[in-house]
Amino acid sequence: xxxxxxxxxxxxxxxxxxxxxxxxxxxxxxxxxxxxxxxxxxxxxxxxxxxxxxxxxxxxxxxxxxxxxxxxxxxxxxxxxxxxxxxxxxxxxxxxxxxxxxxxxxxxxxxxxxxxxxxxxxxxxxxxxxxxxxxxxxxxxx
Amino acid sequence: xxxxxxxxxxxxxxxxxxxxxxxxxxxxxxxxxxxxxxxxxxxxxxxxxxxxxxxxxxxxxxxxxxxxxxxxxxxxxxxxxxxxxxxxxxxxxxxxxxxxxxxxxxxxxxxxxxxxxxxxxxxxxxxxxxxxxxxxxxxxxxxxxxxxxxxxxxxxxxxxxxxxxxxxxxxxxxxxxxxxxxxxxxxxxxxxxxxxxxxxxxxxxxxxxxxxxxxxxxxxxxxxxxxxxxxxxxxxxxxxxxxxxxxxxxxxxxxxxxxxxxxxxxxxxxxxxxxxxxxxxxxxxxxxxxxxxxxxxxxxxxxxxxxxxxxxxxxxxxxxxxxxxxxxxxxxxxxxxxxxxxxxxxxxxxxxxxxxxxxxxxxxxxxxxxxxxxxxxxxxxxxxxxxxxxxxxxxxxxxxxxxxxxxxxxxxxxxxxxxxxxxxxxxxxxxxxxxxxxxxxxxxxxxxxxxxxxxxxxxxxxxxxxxxxxxxxxxxxxxxxxxxxxxxxxxxxxxxxxxxxxxxxxxxxxxxxxxxxxxxxxxxxxxxxxxxxxxxxxxxxxxxxxxxxxx
Numbered sequence: 001x002x003x004x005x006x007x008x009x010x011x012x013x014x015x016x017x018x019x020x021x022x023x024x025x026x027x028x029x030x031x032x033x034x035x036x037x038x039x040x041x042x043x044x045x046x047x048x049x050x051x052x053x054x055x056x057x058x059x060x061x062x063x064x065x066x067x068x069x070x071x072x073x074x075x076x077x078x079x080x081x082x083x084x085x086x087x088x089x090x091x092x093x094x095x096x097x098x099x100x101x102x103x104x105x106x107x108x109x110x111x112x113x114x115x116x117x118x119x120x121x122x123x124x125x126x127x128x129x130x131x132x133x134x135x136x137x138x139x140x141x142x
Numbered sequence: 143x144x145x146x147x148x149x150x151x152x153x154x155x156x157x158x159x160x161x162x163x164x165x166x167x168x169x170x171x172x173x174x175x176x177x178x179x180x181x182x183x184x185x186x187x188x189x190x191x192x193x194x195x196x197x198x199x200x201x202x203x204x205x206x207x208x209x210x211x212x213x214x215x216x217x218x219x220x221x222x223x224x225x226x227x228x229x230x231x232x233x234x235x236x237x238x239x240x241x242x243x244x245x246x247x248x249x250x251x252x253x254x255x256x257x258x259x260x261x262x263x264x265x266x267x268x269x270x271x272x273x274x275x276x277x278x279x280x281x282x283x284x285x286x287x288x289x290x291x292x293x294x295x296x297x298x299x300x301x302x303x304x305x306x307x308x309x310x311x312x313x314x315x316x317x318x319x320x321x322x323x324x325x326x327x328x329x330x331x332x333x334x335x336x337x338x339x340x341x342x343x344x345x346x347x348x349x350x351x352x353x354x355x356x357x358x359x360x361x362x363x364x365x366x367x368x369x370x371x372x373x374x375x376x377x378x379x380x381x382x383x384x385x386x387x388x389x390x391x392x393x394x395x396x397x398x399x400x401x402x403x404x405x406x407x408x409x410x411x412x413x414x415x416x417x418x419x420x421x422x423x424x425x426x427x428x429x430x431x432x433x434x435x436x437x438x439x440x441x442x443x444x445x446x447x448x449x450x451x452x453x454x455x456x457x458x459x460x461x462x463x464x465x466x467x468x469x470x471x472x473x474x475x476x477x478x479x480x481x482x483x484x485x486x487x488x489x490x491x492x493x494x495x496x497x498x499x500x501x502x503x504x505x506x507x508x509x510x511x512x513x514x515x516x517x518x519x520x521x522x523x524x525x526x527x528x529x530x531x532x533x534x535x536x537x538x539x540x541x542x543x544x545x546x547x548x549x550x551x552x553x554x555x556x557x558x559x560x561x562x563x564x565x566x567x568x569x570x571x572x573x574x575x576x577x578x579x580x581x582x583x584x585x586x587x588x589x590x591x592x593x594x595x596x597x598x599x600x601x602x603x604x605x606x607x608x609x610x611x612x613x614x615x616x617x618x619x620x621x622x623x624x625x626x627x628x629x630x631x632x633x634x635x636x637x638x639x640x641x642x643x644x645x646x647x648x649x650x651x652x653x654x655x656x657x658x659x660x661x662x663x664x665x666x667x668x669x670x671x672x673x674x675x676x677x678x679x680x681x682x683x684x685x686x687x688x689x690x691x692x693x
Contacts, residue, residue: 004145029569032534081531088530096490096538103536 001061001126009125010053013067016114017046038078042071042115049122061126068123075115082108170238172224172313175200183220183258183314187652190264190365197256216652217319220245220258224313230289230304236271236282238311240581241595241669245314248292250307255295257288259314264365264653265291268669269595280670281594318652327642329586329635334692337685338391340642343662344682345388347646348381348675349400350659356407364646364663364671367656375424376495377676379408379435383442384679387686390446398448405443408436409455417482419462420455427485428477430466433459434495441502453506460503463496464515471522493519493527494542501549517554520546524562540566541607541680548610551618560621563611570604571633575640582668583643586636595667598644602664602680605637609687616691638688641681644668 024039045067052060082104090101143151179200186194193215228238228246239246245258262268262283271282289300296303317323325331351359358381361370385401388394412432414423422432440456443449466473466484475492476485500516503509523543544563547556575584580592587596588604608630615627645664651657653671663673664681 028535029572030534030565085531093538094488094490100536104532 005125006053006056006060009064009122010050012118013046013050013053013064013122016118017043017050019114020046038074042074045070062129064122064126065129068119068126071115072119072123075111075119079108079112079116082111170226172226172311174224175222181222183222183256185218185220185258185260186215187218187260188215189657190367190653190655192261192264195256197254218260218652219317219319220260220314221317222312223315226311226313228309228311230285230307230309232285235285235288239268239283240313241268241283243313243581245312246288246309247312248296248303248307248309250296250298250303253296255292256312257291257295258312260316260650260653261291262288263650263669263671266363266365266671267291269667279594279597316650327639329632329639332635332638332642332688334689336642337638337689340645340647340662341388341682341685341689342392342394342397343647344645344664344678344685345385345392345397345662346394347660347662347664347673348385348678349394349397351675352400352403354403356403356405356411358404358675360675362660362663362673364649364654364660364665364673367654367659370672374676375408375412375422376429376431376435376491377674377679378404379422379432379439381675381679382408383435383439384682384686386439386442386446386448388682389448390442391686391689401443402449405439405449405452408439409452412436413455413458414479416462416477416479417465419465420458421462421477422459423477423479426478426480428479429489429492430463430473430475430477431489431492431495433462434492434499437463437499438495438502441499441506444506456503457507457509460500460507460509460512463500464511466496467515467519470526471518471520472527473519490539491542493523494540494546497523497546498542498549501546501553504553513550513554516546516550517556520550520556520559524556524559528562534565535569537566537569539603541603544607545610548613551614551621555618555621557621560611560614563607564622564626567604567608567611567630567633571629574604574633574636584640586638586640588637595669596640597667597670598641598664599666599677599680601637601640602677602684605634605641605684606680606687608634608637609684609691613687613691634684634688638685641684645681646673 020039021043024035028035045063049060049064049067051057052063086101086104086108089097089104091097093100181200182198184196184198185192229235230248239262242263243259245256245262248255265287267284267287269280269282270284270287271280273280286300289303292303292307293300327336348358351362357373358378359369360373360377362368363370382401382404385397385404389398389401408422412422412424413420414428416423416428421428422436424432437456437459440452440459443452444456463473466475466477468474468486472488473493473496474484474486475489476487477483478485497516497519500512500519504512504516520543523540528538540563543559544566547559547563550556551560570588573588573590575587575589575596577585580589580596582596584596586601588600589596612627612630612634615622615630641664644667646660646662648657648661649665651660654660660673662678664677665671665673666677
């Protein structure tokens, strides 16, 4: 793991964690546990990964990989939910729905780099978990 | 390309962009002029027509000359307090002026022409370049209107002026000579006398516009005092409801008579056979909104003892509304009178209006079917009717819903519906302007962002709904927190203050052909001087809600 990339991704993860926290807990007008809890998970994982990358902790790869998987899974779910809801609103609610669909589509596009592209890049960068080296069976001496 | 080279390229790009942004900001910004450099455009207006103009150069300003008492001419000074560059290109011009505050000056071949903020208001050029989502949501200054005015002033073709004219953006401050501006109304300065007087003026404006057949002047162009075509029966009914409310508040024979003429028009000419039932109809398709708001109006007329005979028509309309309800609580919003069957389509507002109407009907009918139908419609609105991912962060128009919640609270309290209404208000408060949020006098208004001139009716309708929710929390303190009640109270008071500042009492009367006829009217916005009946209805009903709550 190169030092420059490690520090860059560490800082980026911390910045995105702060952005998600700010967006959800100050940007949204009301509280809803589904979104709030999801945001807490995303923030916690990205922040943990960011700190571990910056301090070069021995668990940095494990945590970053876990953060990448979980954020990607949640990000894909949110992106799909927003896209499907936009389609639903556009079809069902007339003029109000068209405004809502535009808003939801915009939010989906704004989220995409942070909760889909970033975790994909993180996972590609950190790579798969290293396999344990095979150890040849020891021959029992008779 | 190496990572280092890419980083350098991006850094350079960022620096160039930053310098460009600073340069553009500096170039287009207005430069505030010291008093010694301020010119004054003096205009004299007679019944909405400019009859004289002169420009007084800086430092040569004498004592302003007021017109003789009784004269129909009004002298107005527009002081140039700031200037900046301006392009007349149709691409950028519509977005270059702040509506209601900016005008322009153009110099060409030694001639100078001024188009002031008053000129642009009088010609209704502001917010008429394009529309967004709804035809009534205009934005941008209409460039062809401005070019036509310049052409008239300079005696040159618009194309010539656009090609060779040197234009400057100008910020004006207007003073009507001989008039002392009224103190600015704020949430802190509201009092019962002020608001009651505003309701009286609003109702009087509407009452003056009811003809002998009970029809309103639906939209009035305040500048020309012309009635603009088109009519809308739900709005006729809603306005009649407001007149009934106002008639109960102020002792005014003209308002009572106008209310009963408009109500009689609804009952005697617009209620028709709709299959087995009777409904308000203006053609082969009857809409639920007209019948619902007519029912709200009739109940108010009965409840306030204006005319008890409306009880019969109210019962008929309640029967019709119940017959339009689906098993899930939603209403079918049209009725095909030819095919004698409901049409299961939905439009904005109607289900909320029907829920409120049935809740109100129950108060005079004591027919439990009305209350149950109202509750079911309400449950649908806050439940299945608005259920999707993100439904807590995006809302429709729910001012009627909140009023239905409040009206039913003492007979069929629905805590889920109240929670829905309170969430809607949290969302709306995010859109309510604070001091300095925009270049307009918009404290208390509701609008998306600082660039759109805030409209009066969203403030009125949200204020009505805030008053309703507040009414619930005052009657039943256990239904919400004191903090929520305080937030709603603040939301409502700020909305009323904004609307009162917008009301034509008298407004820019020098721009109006018939200023006395416009008094009390409610414009669409500070720069949209078309007065539609429902603008007044929502404003007046909001103020009456506040007066009832402030007792």
